Amino acid sequence: MADTDNLSRRRFLQATGGAAAAGALAGCTGDGGDTTTTTTTTTKEPENELSLINSTIDTLDPIAAADTASGRVIMQLFDALTNYQDGTTTITNLLTKGYEISEDYKTYTFNLEENATFHNGDPVTASDVVYSFERLAGSSNSRRSSFILSTLGVKHETTSDGEYKSGSLAVTAVDEKTVKVELKSAFHASLQMLAYSSFSVVPEGIVGDIPGYDGRVEYQKWQANPSGTGSGPFQFDKWSSGTEARVTAYDDYYGAAPKVNSVHWQVIENDNAHYNYAMNKNADMFGIPTAFYDPEKVSVERETQKGQKLGTYGPLRNGETANYVGVPTIxxxxxxxxxxxxxxxxxxxxxxxxxxxxxxxxxxxxxxxxxxxxxxxxxxxxxxxxxxxxxxxxxxxxxxxxxxxxxxxxxxxxxxxxxxxxxxxxxxxxxxxxxxxxxxxxxxxxxxxxxxxxxxxxxxxxxxxxxxxxxxxxxxxxxxxxxxxxxxxxxxxxxxxxxxxxxxxxxxxxxxxxxxxxxxxxxxxxxxxxxxxxxxxxxxxxxxxxxxxxxxxxxxxxxxxxxxxIDEFFWYDTVADYTPFGGMGFSRQKLNDVVLND
The missing domain is CATH 3.10.105.10 (Dipeptide-binding Protein; Domain 3)
Structure with missing residues (x-):
């Protein structure tokens, strides 16, 4: 695997180097302490901002995240080849516009979206996919290497002590926009597996945590501030561990452009503080901690074929009646x-x-x-x-x-x-x-x-x-x-x-x-x-x-x-249009289709 660095990549390095120099940048500490990350320039005003509540975010590196809180943010910043549409169990194409499967179910050939770009403007290429999958398999930062090596079962070699042999993964760039993935044996849920956020694509060589790459950004800086390196509907704005995170709309997104200017998550661990924040209408959409939940206030108006119960909940402590969805998530x-x-x-x-x-x-x-x-x-x-x-x-x-x-x-x-x-x-x-x-x-x-x-x-x-x-x-x-x-x-x-x-x-x-x-x-x-x-x-x-x-x-x-x-979710009428999530949950739902009232 070569460590190529073309003119476009050098421009990217200069941009991120400037961002890193703007302030001290630290990763999420292991004990969940409050550390400050560098923030990029906010290009969108917060008026049209979707406000949410989250738990402590562990990391913004897709291969290092193993918690739902991190996944909620990663889902907006990064794209994988496939996706669970609106958090349901239905698989749709994302970075891939189409694919072919061999008769023995062992070889998948993916054709990438022509217009997909990273947030710095560089096109998403097959080499980026190869690098991203190699990181998932072989990086010491990966917490889901078993997903690609054992579960999906991509062909690879091992060392004498049974460890993954770097660079042996059977994921190849056929051309700039075509990727071939070869499995050791057939896997009945390959397309579903590839929708998991650890399979998100990042720019080739962005960090040097696998052999063959020195990395253009130091890992701890990048995993806390992945500016320019996602290809999702929103781009990174800021993250302060234990406090908040914000992403802003990426207007050049190859899919449906976001209908809100930004999404903000307030990190709140305490149930009482979580409930007060929602009751003060600081969040547009929220959960209600069980200690404050009253099942008698649920009014179900209809149930969908996907098992979603839709209706209202109220009155809330603040006198409002919220919109309601209850979903038996998996x-x-x-x-x-x-x-x-x-x-x-x-x-x-x-x-x-x-x-x-x-x-x-x-x-x-x-x-x-x-x-x-x-x-x-x-x-x-x-x-x-x-x-x-x-x-x-x-x-x-x-x-x-x-x-x-x-x-x-x-x-x-x-x-x-x-x-x-x-x-x-x-x-x-x-x-x-x-x-x-x-x-x-x-x-x-x-x-x-x-x-x-x-x-x-x-x-x-x-x-x-x-x-x-x-x-x-x-x-x-x-x-x-x-x-x-x-x-x-x-x-x-x-x-x-x-x-x-x-x-x-x-x-x-x-x-x-x-x-x-x-x-x-x-x-x-x-x-x-x-x-x-x-x-x-x-x-x-x-x-x-x-x-x-x-x-x-x-x-x-x-x-x-x-x-x-049963996941129950609530939202005020500040939200004009929202398609409720399905069995895969809210953390698997991209938020580019949410519409807020003026």
């Missing part, structure tokens, strides 16, 4: 255990104590469905009815009930007692509703000889500690990257759960040393990987393996599922 929220640190009897005791339905009704006010599988109902093999039937008949810890007698029994059989309880360190996001759930569990588990110590942290801090294996139990959620069980159950493939493995999907450290069913899960996931064709026979084999993985997790309790959240 997600699962769960309690994760560092299985190396938490003994299996303790994990089982927590599972016996948990009554998922009670938590949904009492804590989350009915905003979801009790979760007994890691795979959400809408994509579970056989559908929602089979999901429920399997859970009712097979879930070992009590379907819609808390079995504290069994929790106590399993702990006493393991040698714990009232005088010698197990001390469980529990870390969770700063959410009032999740805190309420934790307190309920803490009080229940006291009778089962578990002394549960609860700690709260911002999402950024929580992720850092969990990734480092520096926690025993934690609360997290997984929102679909693509709508198939593989996407969820990769988190339960034991080799991908290790905290010491770069690019791992989850952080529970599941192995034959920490759980008797780890081998079953690993073998079942191998079956999934070996039956990836979009054929009925392969789908049948995958579906059987999916269930085996779910049952293995039941046995070892690496992840204790809690609920599948």
């Amino acid at each position: 997600n699962t929220y769960y309690i994760g255990f560092n299985m190396e640190a938490v003994p299996k009897p303790v994990r089982k005791a927590v599972a016996y104590a948990m009554n998922q339905q009670m938590m949904v009704d009492r804590v989350f006010k009915g905003r979801g469905q009790a979760a007994y599988h890691f795979t959400p109902p809408s994509i579970y093999p056989g559908g929602a009815d089979q999901y429920t039937q399997h859970a009712k008949e097979q879930y070992p810890y009590g379907y819609n009930e808390s079995r504290l007698d069994k929790a106590k029994q399993v702990m006493e059989e393991a040698g714990y007692s009232e005088s010698e309880p197990y001390k469980l360190n529990w870390l969770q996001y700063t959410s009032d509703s999740w805190m309420e759930m934790a307190k309920i569990l803490r009080d229940q588990l006291a009778s089962a000889h578990i002394d549960m110590q609860i700690e709260q942290a911002t999402f950024n801090t929580l992720l850092t500690r969990v990734r480092n294996g520096n926690m025993e139990a934690f609360t997290l959620g997984w929102i679909a990257d693509w709508p198939a069980p593989d996407n969820f159950l990769a988190l339960l493939d034991p080799p991908q759960t290790q905290t010491d493995v770069p690019g791992g999907s989850s952080y529970i450290n599941w192995s034959s040393k920490t759980g008797s069913a780890a081998t079953q899960a690993e073998q079942a996931y191998d079956v999934v990987q070996n039956n990836q064709k979009p054929t009925d026979a392969d789908e049948k084999a995958r579906n059987e393996a999916y269930v085996k993985i779910e049952e293995a997790n039941w046995e070892d309790v690496g992840m204790l599922t809690v609920n599948h959240y």
Whole structure:
């Protein structure tokens, strides 16, 4: 791979160098502290600005982002080859204007949009795609290398120790506007996978985090200020970690030009502050924290074929009535255990104590469905009815009930007692509703000889500690990257759960040393990987393996599922036109079609 640097690229380097020199530029710190990034010149006045609320943003590098908050901003700045239209499960072309698929489903040839440009005016080329995919596969900054190497399964070579061999990825530039992607084997959800934001395209050679490129911008500066390097409908304006972010309209966008001048996210972690900000009408569109939510105020006027419930919510505290959408997005929220640190009897005791339905009704006010599988109902093999039937008949810890007698029994059989309880360190996001759930569990588990110590942290801090294996139990959620069980159950493939493995999907450290069913899960996931064709026979084999993985997790309790959240979103009449998101969620929706009232 050559490190080319033509005249256009040199002009780009001069532009970004000037921006970087304008002030101190720092990346998002690991502990979620407030750091200041350089801001570019704002070309749009904020009058026609869409105002939103976000959580702490981790990074603006598409391959380094593994959180929803970062993804909301990245989705506006960068484009991938394909996209989920309006956050639904429908795949549409984005940077590709068309593609061809070989008869064996292993080779994809993409033709790029002729008019697609980066925000500095340079055209998006096939070489940019090759570089972007190479970064995803081989950069030390990539948190989703498994998505391209294992899940999508692009052909590549490995070193003697099994690591990816740099430059071996079978993604080639056929010509300036044609890209060929070769897979090791067929993958039934290739086009859906490519819509994930980690596959976003950035300019070739922009940073030097892979061999063959020195980089034109220092990485930490770029990931916090990617000025000029996106090709999405909005361009970077500013980001202050833990405080705010803003993007402005890119008028030369090859797709539908944005109808607002800018989008601003106020970063607010606290539920009370979040609600007050929305009630003061500082946000045009917002969620309502569960602690302040009243299901009696929802008035559903119609339901779409995609399962969206549309209507109104109100009156709000400020007297207004907001527009409303409720969507059963494809997600699962769960309690994760560092299985190396938490003994299996303790994990089982927590599972016996948990009554998922009670938590949904009492804590989350009915905003979801009790979760007994890691795979959400809408994509579970056989559908929602089979999901429920399997859970009712097979879930070992009590379907819609808390079995504290069994929790106590399993702990006493393991040698714990009232005088010698197990001390469980529990870390969770700063959410009032999740805190309420934790307190309920803490009080229940006291009778089962578990002394549960609860700690709260911002999402950024929580992720850092969990990734480092520096926690025993934690609360997290997984929102679909693509709508198939593989996407969820990769988190339960034991080799991908290790905290010491770069690019791992989850952080529970599941192995034959920490759980008797780890081998079953690993073998079942191998079956999934070996039956990836979009054929009925392969789908049948995958579906059987999916269930085996779910049952293995039941046995070892690496992840204790809690609920599948229903995303409910609200907006004032300051928004004149908005197409509500679908099953893939608001974080997958581009906002160039939102219209504000004058």
